[in-house]
Amino acid sequence: MEIRGVSKTFHARGGQTAALERCDLAVAKGEFVSVVGPSGCGKSTLMMIAAGLEAPTSGDVLVDGRPAGPAGPKRTVVFQRFALFPSETVAQNIGFGLRVAGTPRAECEQRIGELLRLMGLERFRDAFPHELSGGMQQRVAIARAMAVRPEILLMDEPFGALDAQTRTVLQEEVSRLQRELHYTVLFITHSVEEAVYLSDRVVVMSRGPGRILREIAIPRDAAWRGLDIEQAGEHAGFMQVKREIWELLRGEIVRH
Numbered sequence: 184m185e186i187r188g189v190s191k192t193f194h195a196r197g198g199q200t201a202a203l204e205r206c207d208l209a210v211a212k213g214e215f216v217s218v219v220g221p222s223g224c225g226k227s228t229l230m231m232i233a234a235g236l237e238a239p240t241s242g243d244v245l246v247d248g249r250p251a252g253p254a255g256p257k258r259t260v261v262f263q264r265f266a267l268f269p270s271e272t273v274a275q276n277i278g279f280g281l282r283v284a285g286t287p288r289a290e291c292e293q294r295i296g297e298l299l300r301l302m303g304l305e306r307f308r309d310a311f312p313h314e315l316s317g318g319m320q321q322r323v324a325i326a327r328a329m330a331v332r333p334e335i336l337l338m339d340e341p342f343g344a345l346d347a348q349t350r351t352v353l354q355e356e357v358s359r360l361q362r363e364l365h366y367t368v369l370f371i372t373h374s375v376e377e378a379v380y381l382s383d384r385v386v387v388m389s390r391g392p393g394r395i396l397r398e399i400a401i402p403r404d405a406a407w408r409g410l411d412i413e414q415a416g417e418h419a420g421f422m423q424v425k426r427e428i429w430e431l432l433r434g435e436i437v438r439h
């Protein structure tokens with residue numbers, strides 16, 4: 184996916200807000216890219232535009248070199264709030280996009296089974312969302328987004344509403360899945376640690392109107408890859424990248 188020269192200005196009753204200014208960002212196939220930036224810098228706006236849920240004021244979003252067009256199953260989004268269908272079971276929720284796409288029943292069942300296993304949800308197959316913890320609900324939301332095999336998975340603070348322990352478990356699981364399966368992911372987070380732990384590249388945005396300030400590549404073979412997040416966080420290389428990003432962010436947060 185390529186976000187090319189994207190700017191966004193909102194017009195509201197009280198005047199206008201420039202949310203994004205000429206943002207360029209590319210996510211290669213199989214790459215996990217995180218975006219961090221000060222609060223209100225336009226991260227969610229960037230995600231909505233990437234998803235085709237909001238139109239840019241200027242600039243383009245391309246997938247495979249072609250205009251991405253409106254939202255669709257090629258780009259699925261996981262939001263902070265789980266947004267599951269309350270009267271559908273876990274399996275039905277995961278299968279939603281497949282049913283909409285008219286996927287044959289046997290293939291749906293096979294794909295649902297695979298995702299239940301991948302996300303550790305097999306026991307909850309026939310449960311309803313209200314019977315699940317927040318962490319389990321977010322696993323279902325991630326599985327539902329992955330079920331249609333999107334070209335890119337867009338995640339806007341997907342662990343933001345979870346308690347610290349659940350968040351840690353999901354971070355480690357997403358990291359493991361990513362090392363095995365190499366999804367193409369654009370991920371928004373407030374947590375520099377989470378961004379460093381999960382990503383191939385971290386994009387730092389300026390305060391609003393958001394611009395891309397810096398991109399920091401994190402090698403796949405970094406010594407701390409595969410460690411749990413606590414051990415990784417104690418690694419000198421990890422700390423150094425985290426500090427570099429945090430210094431950039433601090434500069435934006437305190438800038439007047």
Ligand SMILES: Nc1ncnc2c1ncn2[C@@H]1O[C@H](COP(=O)(O)OP(=O)(O)OP(=O)(O)O)[C@@H](O)[C@H]1O
Binds near residue numbers: 220223224227391
């Ligand atoms: N629909 C809208 N109408 C008017 N202004 C908006 C709209 N959506 C966002 N904005 C403004 O655009 C700017 C960027 O908002 P956005 O939610 O994208 O930032 P963010 O970086 O995701 O924030 P946070 O980190 O706090 O979640 C803010 O000034 C916000 O008030």
